[in-house]
Amino acid sequence: MTQPAARPPAAITPVIYDGATVQDVANADCDWDHFDSASYFEHNYSTAREADIRIARIIARHFAETARLYPTGGRAIDVGAGANLYPALAMLPFAEDVHLSERAESNRLWLDAQIEQPAPSWTDFWRVISSGREPYQRVANFQQSLRRRAHVQAGDVFKLPTGVYNLGTMFFVAESITTMNKEFRRAINAFVGSLKVKAPFAAAFMKDSSGYRVGGRDYPACPVDESDIRRSFAEIAHDVKLDTIEDTEVRSGYAGMIVVTGRAGKKK
Ligand SMILES: C[S@@+](CC[C@H](N)C(=O)[O-])C[C@H]1O[C@@H](n2cnc3c(N)ncnc32)[C@H](O)[C@@H]1O
16 A cells, blocks of 8 residues: 655656656556655554455465365465555465565565564454454464564566466556556556466455655555446456455555455356
């Protein structure tokens, strides 16, 4: 999730000409390596807020339910993990190896440190995720399990391998790394394409975001809504379900968050 844009991005202000944006910001245009992980975490995840609690419950229920339909174990991936551990926590019981794939060096260092010593809010997220769900309750100690199973890797969503992961998550990445709709769609295709057919996944998106600031730096976003997202998954996934989560607590500059759960590949 993202911080509200206090003002239009400075270095990347879109040029509006006749009502159309003529200057796009591509993923490759941004300085991801200096993404301020501590500031992002502090703003978004240092306490478990209501909107994230609702999202965490949705994805934990999805993974717990689909575990009955799909072989567990093997590899999972969280694409663009950033300074967020709860998608990885939701996959923990279902994979031997959880790849936290990140383009930003700052975030990779932050993730390594958090795996060693998770901040207290992750315990709150774990309670939400595990409460009343048997597969999670079999995990005796989530911190230990995280240390054993989670591996931080340098990764680029546009260069993911095809058909290798047993489950996956991608939170606030496709629409929050570019202003370009074609890159947004490519990121979703690459994420779902990295999963094995029928693998369960969860993804989250900011709705109608116009960009965001993290620690004094501006980052681009591609404004998308439910119909853009539904269309993006239509041909590449099945059992797709969307939930829109209002977020009235501290965020502004966008219209809520959209959570997608589903399974990879078209239904035969
Ligand atoms: C808005 S943050 C979302 C972070 C986190 N997943 C969350 O749920 O809050 C976007 C993340 O995408 C990462 N990112 C940017 N470009 C990427 C790329 N090409 N491949 C993978 N991750 C990328 C950024 O470093 C950042 O961590």
